[in-house]
Amino acid sequence: xxxxxxxxxKPLSLVxxxxxAFGALLGLFVGTANGSGFTGVVIGALFVAVxxxxxxxxxxxxxxxxxxxxxxxxxxxxxxxxxxxxxIGLLAGWFYHWLIYWLYEGRYRARLLPYLTSGQVLWHYTxxxxxxxxxxxxxTPILVVMPLSFNAExxxxxxxxMLRFEAEGYSLKHYRDFFSNNEWQRSFKNSLIIAPIAxxxxxSLGTLAAIGLSQSHVPxxxxxxxxxxxPMIVPLIISATxxxxxxxxxxxxxxxxxxxxxxxxxxxxxxxxxxxxxxxFVIITVTATLVGFDHSLTRAAAxxxxxxxxxxxxxxxxxxxxxxxxxxLFAFITSFDEVVVVLFVGSxxxxxxxxxxxxxxxxxxxxxxxxxxxxxxxxxxALLTVVELLRRxxxxxxxxxxx
Amino acid sequence: xSTKTKLLAIVAASVAASSLVAEEMTIVSxxxxxxxxxxxxxxxxxxxxxxxTIINDDSSAEAVAKLRAMxxxxxxTWDVVDVVAADAIRLCDEGLAMEIDADxxxxxxxxxxxxxxxxxxxxxxxxxxPQIVYSTTFGYRTDLVGDTPPSNxxxxxxxxxxxGKRSLEKRxxxxxxxxxxxxxxxxxxxxxxxxxPEGQDQALAKLDTIKDxxxxxxxxxxxxxxxxxxxxxxxxxxxGRLFSVIEEQKQPVAMLWDAQVFDLDGWIIPTGLSEERxxxxxxxxxxxxxxQRLADxxxxxxxxxxxxxxxxxxxxxADLGIDMAPHMPTDPENAKNTFLYNYEFWxxxxxDIETKFQAWLAK
Numbered sequence: 001x002x003x004x005x006x007x008x009x010k011p012l013s014l015v016x017x018x019x020x021a022f023g024a025l026l027g028l029f030v031g032t033a034n035g036s037g038f039t040g041v042v043i044g045a046l047f048v049a050v051x052x053x054x055x056x057x058x059x060x061x062x063x064x065x066x067x068x069x070x071x072x073x074x075x076x077x078x079x080x081x082x083x084x085x086x087x088i089g090l091l092a093g094w095f096y097h098w099l100i101y102w103l104y105e106g107r108y109r110a111r112l113l114p115y116l117t118s119g120q121v122l123w124h125y126t127x128x129x130x131x132x133x134x135x136x137x138x139x140t141p142i143l144v145v146m147p148l149s150f151n152a153e154x155x156x157x158x159x160x161x162m163l164r165f166e167a168e169g170y171s172l173k174h175y176r177d178f179f180s181n182n183e184w185q186r187s188f189k190n191s192l193i194i195a196p197i198a199x200x201x202x203x204s205l206g207t208l209a210a211i212g213l214s215q216s217h218v219p220x221x222x223x224x225x226x227x228x229x230x231p232m233i234v235p236l237i238i239s240a241t242x243x244x245x246x247x248x249x250x251x252x253x254x255x256x257x258x259x260x261x262x263x264x265x266x267x268x269x270x271x272x273x274x275x276x277x278x279x280x281f282v283i284i285t286v287t288a289t290l291v292g293f294d295h296s297l298t299r300a301a302a303x304x305x306x307x308x309x310x311x312x313x314x315x316x317x318x319x320x321x322x323x324x325x326x327x328x329l330f331a332f333i334t335s336f337d338e339v340v341v342v343l344f345v346g347s348x349x350x351x352x353x354x355x356x357x358x359x360x361x362x363x364x365x366x367x368x369x370x371x372x373x374x375x376x377x378x379x380x381x382a383l384l385t386v387v388e389l390l391r392r393x394x395x396x397x398x399x400x401x402x403x
Numbered sequence: 404x405s406t407k408t409k410l411l412a413i414v415a416a417s418v419a420a421s422s423l424v425a426e427e428m429t430i431v432s433x434x435x436x437x438x439x440x441x442x443x444x445x446x447x448x449x450x451x452x453x454x455x456t457i458i459n460d461d462s463s464a465e466a467v468a469k470l471r472a473m474x475x476x477x478x479x480t481w482d483v484v485d486v487v488a489a490d491a492i493r494l495c496d497e498g499l500a501m502e503i504d505a506d507x508x509x510x511x512x513x514x515x516x517x518x519x520x521x522x523x524x525x526x527x528x529x530x531x532x533p534q535i536v537y538s539t540t541f542g543y544r545t546d547l548v549g550d551t552p553p554s555n556x557x558x559x560x561x562x563x564x565x566x567g568k569r570s571l572e573k574r575x576x577x578x579x580x581x582x583x584x585x586x587x588x589x590x591x592x593x594x595x596x597x598x599x600p601e602g603q604d605q606a607l608a609k610l611d612t613i614k615d616x617x618x619x620x621x622x623x624x625x626x627x628x629x630x631x632x633x634x635x636x637x638x639x640x641x642x643g644r645l646f647s648v649i650e651e652q653k654q655p656v657a658m659l660w661d662a663q664v665f666d667l668d669g670w671i672i673p674t675g676l677s678e679e680r681x682x683x684x685x686x687x688x689x690x691x692x693x694x695q696r697l698a699d700x701x702x703x704x705x706x707x708x709x710x711x712x713x714x715x716x717x718x719x720x721a722d723l724g725i726d727m728a729p730h731m732p733t734d735p736e737n738a739k740n741t742f743l744y745n746y747e748f749w750x751x752x753x754x755d756i757e758t759k760f761q762a763w764l765a766k
Contacts, residue, residue: 154652155631183459248476263427266480347480348429348460359461363434365624 005114007106012056015103016049022099023048026092030080052100062101069097084163142377149174149370156365174371184368187356194267194352195335198274202331205275206282207324211316213283214290225287229280236340243273244344263349270346274338278331285330289323322391329387333380426455428683432485434461435624436647440703441485443721445691452690455683464622466490470499470673479675482684485534488527488667489746495530500671501681502529508685510693512712521694521710525667527746532692533669533709535700538732538741539577540663542645543637544630545655556662556740557585559637560613570626570638573619575760576749577639577664580742582609584662590740594748603756607763619764630656642732646705650723650730660737666744669709705730 024045031040051072055065070093077089102108112121152171153159161169178184209228213221231239247269254265293316301311317324339354346352353376357369430446432438438459446457462469466486473479486494494500503509505526509518519526525533543553548565558565559581571578583593583602586609596602610617618635620626626640627648642663648654670692672684690696697708698716705727708714717727728734732741 153631155628157628157632244472245476248473248478252478262480348431348458348462349427351460359434362464362622363438363461363624364436365628366435 005109005112007110010104010106012053012104015056015100016052018103019052019096019100020045020049023096034080048096048100051096052104055097055100056104065101066094066097069093069100082163083165145370146374146377149367149374151367151370154366156367156370174366174368175375177366177368178371178375181368183351183356184372187351187353190350191336191353194270194274194350195332198271198278198335199328199332201271201275202278202282203324203328206279206327206331207286207320209279210283210286210290211312214287214293225283228283231277232280239277240341240344243276243341247273247345266347266350270342270350270352273341273345274335275331277338277341278334281330281334282324282327285323285327286320289320293319321394325387325391329384426683427458428455428482428680428687429458429460429480430483430485430687431460431462431466431481433463433623435644436651436704437643437706440700440706441691443703444700445687445696448696449687449690453686455687467493467499470494471497473673474499474675477675479673481673482676482680483687484671484673485668486671488531488533488669489744489749491531491669491671492528492746492750494671495528499674500530501674501676503532503672503688505532508689510689512694512710514712516712518692521712523711525709527667530671531667531669532671532688533667534692534697535668535706535709536665536733537668537706538642538660538663538665539572539639540642540645540732541637541639541659541661542626542630542648542656543659544633544635545657547633547636552657553637553659554661556581556659558659560585560609562613562616565636566616567636568616568618568629568634569613570618570620570629570635570640572639573621573764575756576744576753578610579603579606579756579760580664581662582606585609590742594745597748597756598752603759607760610763627652627654630654642730643704643706646730650720650725658737660732661740662742663732663737663740664742664744665732667709668706701727701731705732707731707733 024041027040027042027044027047028037029040030044031037034040051069055062055069059065059068070090073093073096074086074090077085077087077092079085081088108125109116109121112124116124147162148156148158150170150172151157151159151162152169152173159169163169178188212218213225213228218224251265251269254260254268255262297315297319298311301315302308306314336352337354338352339358342350342352342355343358346355353372357372360366360369430441432441438461442459446459449455450457460481463485466484467490470479470481470484473481484500491500495502505519505522506517509522509532511517512521522533525536527533541553541556541559545552547567551564553559553565559569579597580593583596583606584590586605588596588602588605597606618629618638620629620638620640623641623644626635626638627644629635629638630648631652631654637659642658645656645658649656649658670688672681672688676684692710694710694712695716697710698713698718700706701708701713701717702719702721708717714733717731719725720727729736732738
């Protein structure tokens with residue numbers, strides 16, 4: 001869709017009310033913060049509409065209008081709410097200038113097909129705004145956490161110093177606490193021990209189960225499948241209660257009869273419980289990949305004298321690897337994020353990171369939790385990026401185009 | 404695959420090895436500043452003395468339920484548990500906590516006074532070893548309550564003089580007593596009035612007058628957070644939490660000690676431990692509840708030591724260097740008007756009144 005559509009200037013009766021409506025939106029926030037939302041709406045709408053009329057009818061110079069808008073609204077923001085207000089004001093000034101000229105010059109039609117009706121054009125942009133709003137809805141809770149984790153105080157509060165962007169309002173002390181506090185370090189270490197081992201177990205068992213269940217001669221395939229993925233469907237608290245009693249007996253046997261040390265048995269219990277929770281994810285993703293797997297390949301391999309194990313590792317495994325890896329990622333995240341089952345099955349020496357965050361939140365609302373959350377978000381992004389890059393690289397090496 | 408197996412084996416072996424070397428015990432407590440004070444006053448010196456590694460589990464809030472489940476499963480993983488006196492009484496009745504003989508199993512005071520005399524009336528149950536006296540009281544935002552700060556418990560119920568939100572604990576205990584006290588019931592009559600259904604309705608009716616302005620809390624950390632936010636202008640919580648908000652976090656908050664409710668917190672040892680673990684738990688208790696250790700804890704948090712012989716040893720805050728005595732709930736200046744948590748009354752009426760309270764809350 002190149003700029004094929006000829007654009008023309010639009011009448012002020014379209015430009016001013018639309019710009020005014022957006023002005024009302026900002027006015028609503030500013031007005032509410034200053035006592036009266038309604039006054040804010042009226043002033044905001046009038047302000048932006050008058051500004052638009054002034055730019056178009058009097059000034060007639062887009063460059064100059066841009067700077068007037070940015071600096072003018074920025075100064076207003078400074079006057080209302082200090083430095084943070086100024087930042088918002090500068091952004092808003094840029095946005096309103098852009099909006100007014102975008103509407104007035106008819107630029108909004110430039111990238112669209114010429115035969116679209118006004119309704120279709122309106123929907124085109126409404127749709128994008130809705131999509132954007134959904135992204136904001138999904139991401140904001142995570143983004144709010146990040147600045148709060150640099151709080152210089154021990155509360156979940158944006159202090160006045162933080163809002164004024166003063167250096168003393170921010171500190172790294174919650175990060176320092178995470179790296180120096182024994183409780184946090186032990187739980188981090190435990191998570192790093194438990195999650196990978198549980199993942200390896202779920203991936204091995206889940207992949208084998210998925211391959212077995214994809215064979216047409218296995219009886220009761222659907223029933224077995226349903227049982228294997230039931231940990232995902234049953235409410236976690238119920239699985240957890242069952243697991244508590246089940247693993248208590250196993251633990252007593254391992255400790256009493258085999259004489260294994262208590263802590264080691266504790267880890268075994270949590271790892272097994274987490275592996276059970278991870279298996280359904282692996283089965284589902286691997287089964288989905290196997291749908292596209294051509295079984296004549298295994299027959300061809302057998303025909304050439306490869307035994308089933310060789311066939312699996314040399315032929316089948318490389319082809320279903322993307323499914324196995326994404327299943328493994330899900331299993332890892334399940335274990336790494338899990339709090340209910342570990343609260344039941346684990347004892348304090350197996351305390352994982354989510355457990356520590358949970359008690360931290362309950363007993364002491366400390367922003368260290370936010371610092372940890374920020375670190376985890378960064379780690380997850382890094383992990384997913386690395387996996388995706390590796391996947392692309394291996395696909396390129398094997399001559400497949402990225403799916 | 405083979406590298407993975409090797410890695411697995413190495414991790415498993417190192418986990419097994421590390422658990423073989425050190426003796427460990429799990430101590431359950433409340434978390435936050437309180438656990439930190441125990442860590443510094445009890446755990447660290449004890450580990451140094453005995454070589455036992457102490458693992459802290461912040462699960463005291465659900466101690467009763469978890470101990471029941473552990474006992475049923477025959478797998479008690481806790482060695483020493485910090486609980487409030489009311490929970491200790493329940494656990495003792497259910498046979499989930501071990502009976503302790505104060506005179507033979509606890510240390511005597513330095514001057515030779517036996518432990519049972521030193522703790523005195525605070526030994527409210529055969530299984531319970533008292534540790535601290537704490538109180539549930541109110542804190543208020545000094546900058547949000549106008550020129551005359553609240554000085555009386557009934558100011559909590561006065562929406563005209565102190566408009567704004569207040570936070571109260573999401574349970575009947577304490578709130579019912581305060582409500583009756585501010586509805587004209589004399590302090591000595593509070594529990595005899597609260598016994599009757601009419602008295603309970605009277606208390607709820609009084610609470611009704613402020614219900615729309617109440618934020619209900621369930622964890623001790625909630626009120627400090629709400630006060631720091633300015634979301635509430637006053638709120639009840641444990642006095643040690645308020646001390647931390649005021650003196651350590653330097654928030655504009657002050658204490659309203661009026662009608663504070665004293666309660667006890669202390670240790671129990673679960674039943675069903677192996678002989679070896681029981682001996683270790685008893686050894687820890689003997690160490691951690693002696694006169695000096697109890698006085699040491701008051702250096703880190705403003706709760707009063709449970710032994711009479713510890714009181715003269717209470718000194719200055721370990722980090723801030725301020726005198727701790729004026730911040731103790733038991734200080735005469737703070738204890739002009741106090742309640743003692745009525746264990747007998749609440750043991751009998753807790754279920755009934757709590758049900759009624761929760762039903763009222765949901766209305």
